Amino acid sequence: MKRAGFSTKWLPILLLLPQLLIIAIFFYWPALHAVTSSFYLQDPFGFGQTFVGLENYTHLTSSVEYLKVAKFTVLFTVLVTFFSLALALLFAVKADKVLRGAKTYRTLLMWVYAVAPPVAGFIGLLMFNQTWGPLSDLFKFFGWDFTLGVNYFDTAFAMIVVSVWKQVPVNFIFFLSGLQSIPRSVREAALLDNRSGTRRFWDITFPLLAPTGFFLLITNITYSLFDTFGVIDTLNKGEPGNNPMTLVYKVFVDGFRGNDLGGSSAQSVILMILVLALTVFQFRLIERRIHYT
């Protein structure tokens, strides 16, 4: 059998080179830099520095505040991922059944996808405004004195709502196309076996959606951990105070606002390890049980 391939060795390398260079310059080099800076305490202007070994790391692990931020990040990630996926799946299943005006429904549901995170955060600021926000007014009507930016729980609630709202459309698109790729014959066969729509969904549709769901799970966890930065920054209005923040936002607060290069480098190294562990875990343990067709 003849294998398709390159006749020379250097051509594939040459073709890969631009991509490799980009990765090296924009990922490996800064990552390496972060690792080295995390062992130093240095003057931001670059005049003085002291080698402190692991002190930047022990400072973090012994900090009650850092652990509090880490706990919030985990909770935030779980809630945002769960609600983004669950709501999107619900919408996709419902939209899949619509026959008349299906295109309009779909377009309307996808619309929010185009909103940039800081803009989403800004819309959140307007909706949840303490004095005249329509959503705050609604909550006040039900006796919940909603104070964005003053009450920790209320601010966290707003951050989760805005982040979920922003992410649902992306998941919706993927779930919908996943649903539409399930063969009609399979669905019809299932219909003969069982009349219960709920049972058919959990026994047939849901397992067949698993590859899409798994892919979305990974992207949603990454989204909650990293891409929600704009939402959190906007809702904190640049002055976090006692408001919740995620680990990525803390890297920014300490490094870019506070000019503590060593401390924030250590934080970003911790995040890198976290992402690495997460990726290995997901691909090793979960992907084995999922069959792509």
Added chain:
Amino acid sequence: MTIKTTSKILGAATAFTLLGTAAFAETEITWWHAMGGDLGETVNEIAAGFNASQDEYKITPVFKGSYEETLTSGIAAFRAGEQPNILQVFDAGSATVIGAKGATVPVQDLLSENGVDFNIEDYISGVRYFYADNAGKMIGMPFNSSSPIMYFNEQALEAAGVEAPVTYEEFETVTAPALKAAGYVPLVQSHLPWEFAENFFSRHNLPFATNDNGYDGSEGTKILVNTDEFKMHWTHVKQWLDDGYFGFYGTGWNDNQAQFEQGKVGLWIGSSGSFGGLMKKDLPFDFSATNLPFWSSITEEGYQTFIGGASLFAMSGKSAEENKATAEFFRYLTSPEVQYMWHRETGYVPITTAAYEMAKADGHYDRFPAAETGIKQLMLTSGENTKGYRMGFYVQIRDVENREFSRILSGETTVDDAMATIEKEGNELLARFAKTQG
């Protein structure tokens, strides 16, 4: 073509180029600042005024975002060798810049080396040493300087039948109950660390940090927030909130100022630099301002306060011509006319006595008595703890203060625990900063 003609052409070309450059031999300098909106317009006006006043130098102001963003861009640019000639750095970031010996040319040296007269006594006393080193040499040129003062809604005070309070005791027993009964939120503030921490210490002439408030170097400096007087203040603030004497709407400056502007609030502790903006806003009520209150149980008379705002640093690594241009710009900037214009337009204090005298002579304070509050407060009695404070990583320490103060107000922590936390985390940050200097 012979060699002779070629050289002739070349010669002519060179002469032409030289002529060209001679005609446009302006030394260009850049100024990175954090003044947005109306303030940015006034900054552009100052720069245009300087450019029009002579034809040797040209300054270009560039808006770089918030105070924190401006400092961070300045640092990143410095490390890449692309720093601007002048960088505006805010109060909390000044320890970082002054600590980095070699990042800037001390403004006092810059001026005297370039033949610009400099006498620190020309500057008003509250401004003089805030950006100076421990020997009293001015490092950063004070620019937008303000102090926390107390604005009041005149209709609110009238409705309540009270005067603006001088002391916090008077506020607590007389002003606040009357304003509350009249249907107003008695008091709001805008910046907890600046107004209820830093200036609490200067107003009562209490030390804010060891090592002469940090001026004697970062090594071993400790923050002094865990004290009886300071805890007393915060116990009362929390009590005011619970009694409906004090409103708190978030860490952001505008969240609280907006409440005052809407006419719901009697007293607002804001910045003297907000005066110009408030005048332009056409508020639904008349307002005026008075000094920041003090506790008569701590001191019989209130001392002068710290300035807030920012100063201009001349970055190092620039050519002698450019430094000369920077010095000339500072000469223009500190001239009484420009200072008075800046003061009049924005409400920031004039930094020199001459500019203050000019504003007085022009009748500015007869027209707007409240405009004089900030500068008068900066000229009150000084004490050993009122010249300023110098703490490294203070931006992060402020974040810790903001966090813990907000938690006191939301009931998540107690005053004792909050002060212990600020002391612990503050001292850790100070010790870490000292190591960055090594």
